[in-house]
Amino acid sequence: MTGRDEENDEPTSAPRVAYIWSKEYEKVCDDLPSNVGRVQSPSLNDTNSYSPPACIPLFAHMASTNS
Amino acid sequence: MFHEQEYIEFLLSRPSEQPPGRKRKRSSSTSSSSSTSSSASDPHSTFGREYDCPPFPSLPEYITLLGGAALQSARLLSSHDIVIHWDGGRHHALRSRAIGYCYLADIPLSILTILGKFKTVLYVDLDAHHGDGVEFAFNRTEKVVTLSFHVYEPGFFPGTGSGEERGKGVYNVPLERGMKGIVWEEVVKRGVEMVVAKCDPECFVVQCGCDGTPL
Numbered sequence: 001m002t003g004r005d006e007e008n009d010e011p012t013s014a015p016r017v018a019y020i021w022s023k024e025y026e027k028v029c030d031d032l033p034s035n036v037g038r039v040q041s042p043s044l045n046d047t048n049s050y051s052p053p054a055c056i057p058l059f060a061h062m063a064s065t066n067s
Numbered sequence: 068m069f070h071e072q073e074y075i076e077f078l079l080s081r082p083s084e085q086p087p088g089r090k091r092k093r094s095s096s097t098s099s100s101s102s103t104s105s106s107a108s109d110p111h112s113t114f115g116r117e118y119d120c121p122p123f124p125s126l127p128e129y130i131t132l133l134g135g136a137a138l139q140s141a142r143l144l145s146s147h148d149i150v151i152h153w154d155g156g157r158h159h160a161l162r163s164r165a166i167g168y169c170y171l172a173d174i175p176l177s178i179l180t181i182l183g184k185f186k187t188v189l190y191v192d193l194d195a196h197h198g199d200g201v202e203f204a205f206n207r208t209e210k211v212v213t214l215s216f217h218v219y220e221p222g223f224f225p226g227t228g229s230g231e232e233r234g235k236g237v238y239n240v241p242l243e244r245g246m247k248g249i250v251w252e253e254v255v256k257r258g259v260e261m262v263v264a265k266c267d268p269e270c271f272v273v274q275c276g277c278d279g280t281p282l
Contacts, residue, residue, distance in 0.1 A: 015148035020136050025154055028125040028132065033168055 069175045069204065071163035078170060079127045120165035130171050133157070137173035141180035144270070152177075156277035158198040159225060167196065167224060175204040178211055178272055189214065189268035191259060194276040197228030197239065201274075206234030212266045214238040216255055238262050 133154065140152040158174055159167030178188055178201075190205070192198030192215035205211035217228050219241030228239040240258050242251070 016146065017149045017151065018140075018143045018147040020140050020143070020150065020152045021154070022132060022136070024128070024132055028129040029154070031123045031125050032129065033119060033121055033123065 069162060069172055069179055074163040075130075078130050078165075081127065119168055120170060126170065133171050133173050134176060137171075137176040138180055141177040144181055144184070154277075156194065156274040157200075158192060158194060158274050159196070159200045161200055161203060166200070169200060172200055172204065174198075174201050174272065174274060178205070181270060181272075182210060185268075185270040186210070187212065187266055187268045188270045188272060189259075189262065189266060190272045190274070192216065192274045193255065194274055196224055197226075198274060199225050199227045202228075202232070202234070202237055202239075206232070206237050209235045209266075212236035212238070212262060212268065214240070214258060214262050216240045216242060216251075216258065218242055218244050220244060236266065 136152055137155060140150045140155065143150045152173075155173050155177070157169035157171055160169035160172040162172070174190070178190065181188065187209075188211045190198070190201055190211060190213045192201065192213070194215075195218050197217040197219070198213065198215040202213045202215065205213055213236065215228055215238070217240070219228055219230075220243065223244075228241055230239045230241050232239055238258070240254065242254070246254075
């Protein structure tokens with residue numbers, strides 16, 4: 001589970017990190033009872049300050065078949 | 068599959084498709100709930116879709132997205148060292164009951180998916196509330212060890228996690244509200260180190276607090 005070179009056991013690169021988020025989430029999150037009346041985090045709305053690296057758009061196809 | 072099929076079908080159905088007052092035998096996983104017997108015939112009540120878990124228009128889509136993300140986050144561990152699921156962490160949901168804003172038990176879903184790959188999984192819950200749902204899901208196996216740090220005081224949801232729980236691989240650290248960050252950090256560090264030394268986990272699943280409630 002670590003990013004290491006097996007031959008010399010030296011760290012060779014940063015850990016491989018995956019992020020899961022979907023634009024489709026944003027369509028439903030405002031309806032969540034836990035979010036009703038709550039001010040959204042500016043970090044999620046401000047595209048200048050929020051830029052998750054290598055964000056994986058996983059669910060676009062699922063949302064399109066269930067809407 | 069972690070959830071009861073009937074519960075999932077009910078979550079995914081539209082309000083117009085749900086029969087009112089359907090009789091249903093309650094399962095053992097719902098026995099700890101506080102529903103009254105008079106409401107047992109109401110599926111919304113039986114499945115916990117009331118109070119803090121009411122139905123809402125996009126619930127089927129939300130459930131689909133959350134469940135898919137839970138499974139996909141586990142699968143991504145085959146090609147990544149760390150996987151972050153931004154909307155994960157619904158740690159109160161039970162096998163057939165929504166509770167505490169948690170409709171789907173995405174954490175047990177993820178853990179069950181990765182159990183085939185890792186011998187022992189350590190679940191660390193850093194949310195201000197006790198991770199009761201995940202603990203209940205795995206308190207009969209030592210393959211999944213649960214460790215929860217949370218506020219424990221009268222009236223604070225869910226009221227469990229006193230540190231006296233019995234179960235295989237169950238560890239709870241009840242805390243007082245208002246703990247300073249540096250103290251909390253030290254408590255978590257020592258607690259995790261102690262449990263890691265005992266169970267030697269191959270994989271960590273960490274719930275980092277998902278509802279904004281401060282300690």
